[in-house]
Amino acid sequence: MLYLGIDIGGTSIKCAFVNEEGTISHPFTMKFIKGAKQEETLIKLGELIRGNVKAVQAEGYEVGGIGIGCPGSINSRSGICCFSGNLGWNNAPVAEMIRQSTGLPTKVTNDANAAMLGEAKFGVGKQYNNLVLLTLGTGVGGGLFLDGKLYEGNEGKGTELGHMVIERGGRQCTCGLKGCLEAYASVTALISDTKKAMKKDKDSKMWDFVKGDIKKVDGRTSFECAKKGDKTALKVVDDYEEYLTLGIINFCNIFRPEAVILSGGLSNQRKYLTDAVEKKLAAKDYGFKRTPEVKVLVSALGSDAGVVGAAALFIA
């Protein structure tokens, strides 16, 4: 039996069939049409899925269902994308339209939830029952796997871990609040902090790294120059990890996870990120003395986590 996993993103829609062991096959993608009506995109996606489902059925496979990970506020019970600023969608009946178009059972969840489920069932979180996943990207997304199950909450809307306030009256966040974790621990925040630090230190190696062009600063700039011992870069990275650790301490105290998984582009920094955060966590006693050690892990499925996790909505 195969299940179709779909990961809807603001630039492309990634799709692949996934078997019961979490192995991907027959991938296909659709470009996300910016500015198109949401119904138009879903009709096109439905047609594309139909063709691909037929093709694998012709090879003798059975297709058991379609799981979709979608950014924004998702009601996973009704399968509606209530709002996604990224996609420009409002009350999009995602599950219903794909179900009607394909005749297959269809489930929808938030994209961070899908990544969480993928890592918990088939990725780096396989041996754990209690996990927190944070996606560090444009924003900070989050998913929870508690007592061996994806936590979906009221209306199946998942969690907004990135919007936990860690600084009263702090930085303005995109959500309207001030001082959210996202405003300090997203890649967007890291880039902004890197630029600020560079403007104050014209001798920083980070200027050479971007060949004098501050517009070329990305999430790697500070990390790569910190590895070369640049003091300003080290400070940027340390501040970033300090805020991230603060957020994680709160999650440790609330959810008591066995491990925290970091995903997104920054997780490529591997030990420079996870080891540092793990050390900071330990130095702070995980926020509470004599609590069990919390592992900080890097996503194993990487950019496939969304597709595998969406399909896993159907895999027990």
Ligand SMILES: [Zn+2]
């Ligand atoms: Zn916020």
